[in-house]
Amino acid sequence: MIEIKEVPLENREKIKNFCSVNNVPFNADAISHVVLDGSNILGVAQIKIENGIAEILSIFVKEEYRNMGLGDGLLKMQINYCYRNSISFVKVKKGLNDNFFKRVGFVEEGVYLVLDVQAFYANLKCQQ
Numbered sequence: 001m002i003e004i005k006e007v008p009l010e011n012r013e014k015i016k017n018f019c020s021v022n023n024v025p026f027n028a029d030a031i032s033h034v035v036l037d038g039s040n041i042l043g044v045a046q047i048k049i050e051n052g053i054a055e056i057l058s059i060f061v062k063e064e065y066r067n068m069g070l071g072d073g074l075l076k077m078q079i080n081y082c083y084r085n086s087i088s089f090v091k092v093k094k095g096l097n098d099n100f101f102k103r104v105g106f107v108e109e110g111v112y113l114v115l116d117v118q119a120f121y122a123n124l125k126c127q128q
Contacts, residue, residue, distance in 0.1 A: 002042070004073045006081070007032040015044055024060045033077045035061065035070045038097045045074035047081065047090075054082045056092040059100075075104065082117045 007015055012028060018041045019026035030046035043061035047054050056078060061070045082090050091112040092101055098113060105120050106113035 002035060002037050002070075004033060004035050004070075004077050006014070006077070007034055009068055014041070018044055019058075019060075022060060022062065023055060024058055027057055030057055031078075031081065033081070035065075035074060043070050043074055047078045049085075051086060054087050054090045056090060056096070059096075071100065072104075075101075079104075079115065079117060081122060083121060088117055090117060097098055 012032065015032050015034065016026050016028070018024075018034075020108055024044065025046075027046055027048060033047075034041055036045035042065045043059075045059040046057040049055075056075075057080075059071055059074050061068075061074070061078045070099045079090060082088075090106075091109075091114045092106065094108070094111055094113055101113045101115075104115070104125070106115045108114075
């Protein structure tokens, strides 16, 4: 069963090892989310919070598991984390797959792409 969840601080070593093996930057102080299939890590995302603004540091899914919506799930997990913690804006440096972020509503602002978290949730179109 595939699940996406936040990684507790005490389990960060496994994430660090995964990042090292896959040549993905790792920040020990960041909030990490993972895609798991049992105990197998398929992807990881990291976000850091400074001065009430969140910055996405990385979103990575193993190549053989791409185009399955797992990256979208990690991104939405990060946005949801911000929403639950009253963080109004999420930013990511341009060049980290800009179209991926623009597709969900990030807009260009200087060297960053920025998302207004409240507007993101206000604009969700739910089907009944």
